[in-house]
Amino acid sequence: MRFGEILLQAGVISETDLNAALSVQTKTGMALGRILEDEGLISDRDIVNILARQFKLPLIEAIQEPSVSETVLELIDCDQALRMTIFPLKICNDGLEVAISNPLDFNTLNRLAFKTGRNIYPVLTTPTIIFKAIQRFYLHEAPVEPSPGTSLLVINDQDLYRATLCGNLKQKGYLPQFAVSVEEAIHISQQTAPRLILVDTCLKAVSSQMIIERLLQNDSTGNCPIIALTENTTADEEAFLLQLGFFDVIAKPLNIIRLQARIERALHFYYHGATSTQCSTVSKQCGPRSDRLKRPPSTPKPSTDHRDRPR
Numbered sequence: 001m002r003f004g005e006i007l008l009q010a011g012v013i014s015e016t017d018l019n020a021a022l023s024v025q026t027k028t029g030m031a032l033g034r035i036l037e038d039e040g041l042i043s044d045r046d047i048v049n050i051l052a053r054q055f056k057l058p059l060i061e062a063i064q065e066p067s068v069s070e071t072v073l074e075l076i077d078c079d080q081a082l083r084m085t086i087f088p089l090k091i092c093n094d095g096l097e098v099a100i101s102n103p104l105d106f107n108t109l110n111r112l113a114f115k116t117g118r119n120i121y122p123v124l125t126t127p128t129i130i131f132k133a134i135q136r137f138y139l140h141e142a143p144v145e146p147s148p149g150t151s152l153l154v155i156n157d158q159d160l161y162r163a164t165l166c167g168n169l170k171q172k173g174y175l176p177q178f179a180v181s182v183e184e185a186i187h188i189s190q191q192t193a194p195r196l197i198l199v200d201t202c203l204k205a206v207s208s209q210m211i212i213e214r215l216l217q218n219d220s221t222g223n224c225p226i227i228a229l230t231e232n233t234t235a236d237e238e239a240f241l242l243q244l245g246f247f248d249v250i251a252k253p254l255n256i257i258r259l260q261a262r263i264e265r266a267l268h269f270y271y272h273g274a275t276s277t278q279c280s281t282v283s284k285q286c287g288p289r290s291d292r293l294k295r296p297p298s299t300p301k302p303s304t305d306h307r308d309r310p311r
Helices: 003-010 015-028 032-038 044-055 078-084 106-116 127-138 159-171 182-192 208-216 235-244 256-272 276-286 289-294
Strands: 086-092 095-100 119-124 151-155 175-179 196-200 226-230 248-251
Touching: 003 015, 003 032, 003 044, 015 032, 015 159, 032 044, 044 119, 078 086, 078 106, 078 127, 086 127, 095 106, 095 127, 106 119, 127 256, 151 159, 151 182, 159 175, 159 256, 175 182, 182 196, 182 208, 196 208, 196 256, 208 226, 208 235, 226 235, 226 256, 235 248, 248 256
Parallel strands: 095 119, 151 175, 151 196, 196 226, 226 248
Antiparallel strands: 086 095
């Protein structure tokens, strides 16, 4: 049974609600649960409670010390935990208990079993709890609180996606504005001076390189962190975008909790400095900070037309 059918059978949404959400999913590629949450029809807590009853799976309300050991964390690296929205809990006999939010994602469970060489025993919880656990145990960070009233600029030319993203950012306490082109973004920035820019790398008729060059070369947009939102999640593409000068790269479809964490990290690093360890890590991965933030790289890229690159 599909996820939408489970919610429909549980009586928490109507068939009209489901059809409308499926239409949005077709246009945006967003997860069905996220769409229903954004519409205020259901919460992530409602979703996991229903799925726990449907699949007769255990449900947890929090992930706390000292329940998670370093040995368990070594079985799944941080990048996998973020990409799959999972968190390892404990080793048990022949298997591994893993916190998940979607028991219907059989591909993830199968890949996890193959990688660890263990049977996977899923335990349900919300994506929020999983990401907080990743922040605490993998990244050793305190839970992220939004910077109230922070002005953000979203550059995206897809009306529905842009409206959803801006709505989510407002709910988190930010003050998002939007632009549909680089030119409009520069004009808005000259008037409002955003603290951070989120730019979709799939803008029509313009390449990633052209986007970042024009933003960095303008004083109103070149003096704040610029984060790329991309549908191409390969390591090569991420490295390419960082080398162009983007402060960070986030894969679509977006998870608002993960996005908030990355926004707050960028704001803290850019405006409040960073520890020597953080600076060392960023330099190794992305080159000198001043080169990435203030100007595009001068070395030519292999392709003569970057619009041909997958984005």
